[in-house]
Amino acid sequence: MIKRILLINPPHTLKKHTGIIDANPPLGLAYIAAVLRDRYDVRICDAVIEGIDNRLFHDNEQMTVGLRDNDILSQIRDFAPDVVGVSSMFSDQYHNAHRMCALAKKVSMGIITVMGGAHASYNKLTVMQDKNVDFVIVGEGEESFGKLLSSIANNTPRNTLDGLCWRDANGEVKCTPKTSFIKDLDQIPFPAHDLLPIDKYCRYTKHRGLSKGSPYCSVITSRGCPANCIFCSIHSVWGKSYRTRSPENVIAEIKHLKSHYNINEIAFEDDNLTYDKNRAIAIFDLLIENQLDISWSTPNGVALWSLDTQVLDKMRDSGCFSVVLAVESGDQEVLSKLLKKPLKLKKVEKLVRYAKKIGLETGGLFVIGAPGETTDQMHRTIKYMFTLPFSQRYLSILTPYPGTKLWDICKKNGYVHADIDLRELKLYQANISTPEFKAEEVQIIYNLAQRAIKRRRIFNAIVKRIKNAF
Numbered sequence: 300m301i302k303r304i305l306l307i308n309p310p311h312t313l314k315k316h317t318g319i320i321d322a323n324p325p326l327g328l329a330y331i332a333a334v335l336r337d338r339y340d341v342r343i344c345d346a347v348i349e350g351i352d353n354r355l356f357h358d359n360e361q362m363t364v365g366l367r368d369n370d371i372l373s374q375i376r377d378f379a380p381d382v383v384g385v386s387s388m389f390s391d392q393y394h395n396a397h398r399m400c401a402l403a404k405k406v407s408m409g410i411i412t413v414m415g416g417a418h419a420s421y422n423k424l425t426v427m428q429d430k431n432v433d434f435v436i437v438g439e440g441e442e443s444f445g446k447l448l449s450s451i452a453n454n455t456p457r458n459t460l461d462g463l464c465w466r467d468a469n470g471e472v473k474c475t476p477k478t479s480f481i482k483d484l485d486q487i488p489f490p491a492h493d494l495l496p497i498d499k500y501c502r503y504t505k506h507r508g509l510s511k512g513s514p515y516c517s518v519i520t521s522r523g524c525p526a527n528c529i530f531c532s533i534h535s536v537w538g539k540s541y542r543t544r545s546p547e548n549v550i551a552e553i554k555h556l557k558s559h560y561n562i563n564e565i566a567f568e569d570d571n572l573t574y575d576k577n578r579a580i581a582i583f584d585l586l587i588e589n590q591l592d593i594s595w596s597t598p599n600g601v602a603l604w605s606l607d608t609q610v611l612d613k614m615r616d617s618g619c620f621s622v623v624l625a626v627e628s629g630d631q632e633v634l635s636k637l638l639k640k641p642l643k644l645k646k647v648e649k650l651v652r653y654a655k656k657i658g659l660e661t662g663g664l665f666v667i668g669a670p671g672e673t674t675d676q677m678h679r680t681i682k683y684m685f686t687l688p689f690s691q692r693y694l695s696i697l698t699p700y701p702g703t704k705l706w707d708i709c710k711k712n713g714y715v716h717a718d719i720d721l722r723e724l725k726l727y728q729a730n731i732s733t734p735e736f737k738a739e740e741v742q743i744i745y746n747l748a749q750r751a752i753k754r755r756r757i758f759n760a761i762v763k764r765i766k767n768a769f
Contacts, residue, residue, distance in 0.1 A: 300381075300452065301339065301381045301382055301411075301448055301451065301452055302339060302340055302381055303339065303340045303341075303342075303378060303379060303380040303381050303382075304335060304339050304340070304341045304342075304380055304381065304382045304383075304384065304448075305341075305342050305343075305344060305374070305375065305378055305380035305382070305383050305384070306325075306328040306331060306332055306341065306342070306343045306344070306383075306384045306385075306386070307328075307343075307344045307346060307371070307383060307384070307385050307386070307399045308325040308328055308343070308344070308345040308346055308347060308386050309346055309347075309365070309385065309386065309387075309392065309395035309396050309398070309399050310346045310347060310350065310363050310364060310365025310366060310395050311347050311363065311364050311365060311392060311395065312357075312361050312362070312363045312364075312391070312392060312394075312395060312722070313361065313362065313364065314360060314361065314362070314725075314727070315356060315360050315361065315362045322345075322347050322348045322351055322499075322500055323500065323517055323566075323568075324345070324348075324490075324492070324495050324497070324500055324516065324517055325343070325345055325386055325495075326490050326517055326519060326568070327386060327388075327415070327416065327440070328343050328345075328384070328386055329343065329490030329491045329492060329494065329495060330440075330441055330487060330488075330490050330491075331384065331440050331441055331444050332490075332491040332494055333487070333488040333489060333490055333491040334441045334442075334444070334445060334487065334488060335444065335445060335448075336491060338445075338448075339448070341491070341494070342378055342380075342494060343491070343494040343495055344366075344371065344374050345495060345496075346365040346366040346371060346399075347364060347365045348495075348496060348499050348500060349365070349366050349370075349496070350364070350365040350366035350367065350370065351364065351365070351499070353365060353366065353367060355367070363395070368398070368402060371399065371402055372402055372405065372406060375402060375403055375406045375410075376406055380403075380410060381410065381411065382410070382411045382412075382413060382448065383399070383400070383403040383410055383411070383412050383413070384412075384413045384414075384415065384440075384444065385399045385400055385412065385413070385414045385415075386414075386415065386416045387414050387415065387416040387417075387418045387419040387426070388416040388417050388418060389417070389418055389700075390418045390422070390700050390701055390721045390724050391721060391722050391723070391724045391725055392418070393418055393422070393426075393721055393722070394722060396414060396416075396418070396419070397426075397429050397431065397432070400412040400414065400429065400431040400432050401431045403431070404431045411433050411434070411451065412431060412432055412433045412434070413432075413433065413434045413435070413436060413444065413447065414426055414432050414434070414435050414436070415435065415436040415437075415440045415444075416536070417532055417533070417535060417536050417702070418700075418701070418702075419435050419436075419437075420435075420436075420437045420438055420462075420477075420535040420536055420702070421532055421535040421701050421702025422701045422702065423435045423437060423464045423474060424464070424472065424474070426464075427464050427466070427472045433465070433466070434447060434463065434464065434465050435463070435464040435474075436462060436463060437462035437463065437464070437474075437476075437477040437535075438462045438477040438480065438535070438536050438537070438538065439480060439481060439522070439536060439537065441481065441487055442481060443460065443461065443462055443463065446460055446461075447460060447463060457473065457475075458473065458475055460475060461475060461476075461477060461478055461479050462475060462476065462477030462478070462479075463475050477538075480522070480523070480537070480538045480540065480542065481522075481542070482542065484521075484522065484542055484543065484544045484548075485544055485545050485548040489551075489552050489555055492516065492556070492559070492560060493559075497514075497516060497560050497562075498514070498560075500515070500516070501514050501515055514560065514561050514562050514563050514564065515562060515563070515564035515565065515566060516556050516560065516562045516564075516565065516566070517565075517566045517567075517568045518549065518552060518553065518556075518565050518566070518567055518568065519567075519568050519569055520543065520544050520549045520567060520569050520572060520582065521541065521542065521543040521544065521569050521570075521571060521572065521574070521575075522537040522538075522541075522542045522543075523537040523538050523539060523540045523541045523542050524537065524539065524541065524570050524571055524574075525539055525540075525541055525574075526571075526602070526639075526640070526641060527639045527704075528627075528638055528639055528640050529637070529638055529639050529669075529703060529704040529705045529708065530638065530666070530669075530697055530698070530699075530700075530703055530704075530705045531570075531703060532700050532701075532702040532703045533570055534702075535702045541571065541574060541575070543575060543578055546578060546581040546582045546584075546585050547585070549582050549585075550582070550585045550586065550589060550591075553565060553586070553591060553593060554589070554591065557591060557593065562593075563592070563593060563594060564593065564594045564595065564596075565593055565594075565595040565596075566595070566596055566597075566598050567595060567596070567597050567599075568598070568599050569597075569599065570599060570600075570602075571601075571602050571605070572597055572601055573601055573602065573605045573606055573610055574602055574605045575605075576605060576607075576610060579610060579613075580609075580610065580613050582617075583613040583614060583616070583617035583619075584613070584617070586617035586618060587616060587617050591618075592618070593618045594618050594619075594620050595617075595618050595619050595620070596619065596620060596621035596622070596623070597619075597621070597622050597623055598621075598623055599623065600623045600624060600625035600662075600664050601622055601623065601624055601625065602625060602642075603624055603625065603626065603642050603646060603647060603650065604641050604642050604643075604646075606624075606650055607650075608649075608650070608653050611650065611653060611654055611657060611659065612657065614659070615657050615658060615659055619659060620659065620660060621659065621660040621661070621662065621690070622654060622659055622660075622661055622662070623661070623662035623663075623664060623691075623693075624647070624650070624651065624654075624661060624662065624663055624664065625664045626642070626644075626647055626663050626664060626665055626684075627640055627642075627664060627665060627666050628640075628665065628666065628667075628669075628676075628680050629644065629665070629679050629680035629681070629682065629683025629684060630672075630676040630679045630680055630683075631643070631644050632676070633669055633671075633672050633676050633680070636671070637669040637670065637671045637672055638666075638669055639704075644683075647687070648686075648687060651663070651687045651688060651689065652687075652688060655688050655690075660690040660691075661688075661689050661690050661691075662689060662690060662691040662692070662693060663684060663687065663689040663691070663692050663693065664693050664695075665680055665681075665684050665692070665693065665694045665695070666694070666695045666696065666697045667680055667681070667694065667695075667696060667697065667741060667744060667745065667748075668696045668697040668729060668731055668736070668741040668745075669697050669705075670705075670708055670709065670712070670714055670731065670733045670735075671733070671735060672735060672736070673735050673736070674735070674736055674740055674744065677736075677741070677744050678744070681694070681744070681748045681751075684748075685751070685755070690759070691756070692752050692755070694745065694748050694749065694752060695726040695727070696726060696727060696728065696729050696730075696741060696742070696745050697731065698724050698725065698726050698728075698730065699714075699715055699724070699730065699731060700724055701721070709731055712733075714731045714732060714733050715730050715731055715732075716730075727745070727749075728742070729741040729742040729745065
């Protein structure tokens with residue numbers, strides 16, 4: 300009989316000497332815990348935040364942040380779970396997720412291991428090659444996890460479950476496709492924040508450097524995206540259908556966070572908070588009407604094609620202090636033909652300048668290195684990035700994650716090494732070489748641009764201090 304479930308957010312590997320380490324609450328696990336806790340004893344081990352001061356340095360200029368393996372083993376032994384669920388969100392972190400399953404099996408081969416998240420969803424067959432992984436849940440897991448547990452308890456056929464990978468009696472991997480998604484998001488309980496050290500996140504998370512640093516929590520108000528950007532893998536988890544929580548449900552969660560955890564700042568983690576303009580304005584109006592005195596930001600970036608001055612005004616009036624804008628490129632051809640992003644640059648400058656005019660801090664997200672892009676177009680993007688009055692600029696190298704159209708393009712045309720190690724898929728590391736450019740060229744352009752961004756950031760900080768002094 301299944302009684303106890305341990306959900307693990309694995310340690311995180313990143314560059315040595317990283318200044319700001321964002322440790323965000325694992326909302327996916329918190330949602331699953333909220334659904335399962337009525338029937339099972341559920342705990343969450345967020346190995347990142349629980350071991351945030353631990354640094355394990357590696358020889359390849361990398362370090363791993365989080366609980367040490369012995370600490371995680373101790374938690375598994377002490378709780379003695381029947382099932383261990385592991386989040387595997389990012390391809391470059393897959394090794395940490397698999398190590399969690401190995402630790403569970405080290406404690407007891409009888410522990411059932413389940414992996415989920417973006418990487419596990421779009422790389423399910425490769426994940427199942429690891430004998431320490433018993434099941435992979437594809438896509439959102441609130442309903443699927445519970446149905447899997449019931450199937451195990453009742454010994455019913457797995458092939459009736461939606462979006463699942465398992466092994467049959469002969470050890471052969473079987474998978475069912477993900478065909479259904481939760482339509483009514485309001486029916487899902489609020490995340491189980493009480494199973495997380497909420498106060499600790501506030502001390503370590505800066506949300507791209509734009510957080511006020513007050514007691515904060517992340518909130519997701521929608522799922523899915525109808526856009527077809529070639530670099531995005533979100534469809535493998537949320538699907539393409541844009542699904543939303545009602546404005547009233549969103550406000551109810553914020554009230555809950557404020558009353559129970561003294562939260563004064565919200566980070567809306569949606570990919571498309573303002574996609575439905577009327578719904579977005581309804582949320583902002585309710586924030587104003589309820590006088591919640593909440594500051595909020597959009598660290599993941601707001602889709603510019605659904606933004607206008609009216610929405611920006613409402614955002615500011617309802618407590619928004621920072622908006623990150625997903626521009627991606629300063630070249631229209633790259634945006635439209637290569638990245639497949641439905642955005643016109645002529646709209647960008649107006650919105651950025653207006654946001655600054657009304658007092659909003661702004662961040663701009665940009666990428667370089669798309670197949671078909673020239674080095675001249677990359678330089679154009681960097682120049683464009685500095686012509687606009689952003690408070691912060693974020694430049695990444697386009698990275699071909701499995702599950703994206705970009706990955707398919709690169710593998711088909713030999714733009715990345717056939718045996719590329721997924722741990723090398725970093726947003727600061729060039730891996731793509733095309734007829735237009737070599738990976739080494741992109742890396743040089745990126746490194747030079749980052750130096751310029753750092754100099755501008757230092758300059759802006761000095762100017763801000765001088766203004767504040769008078």
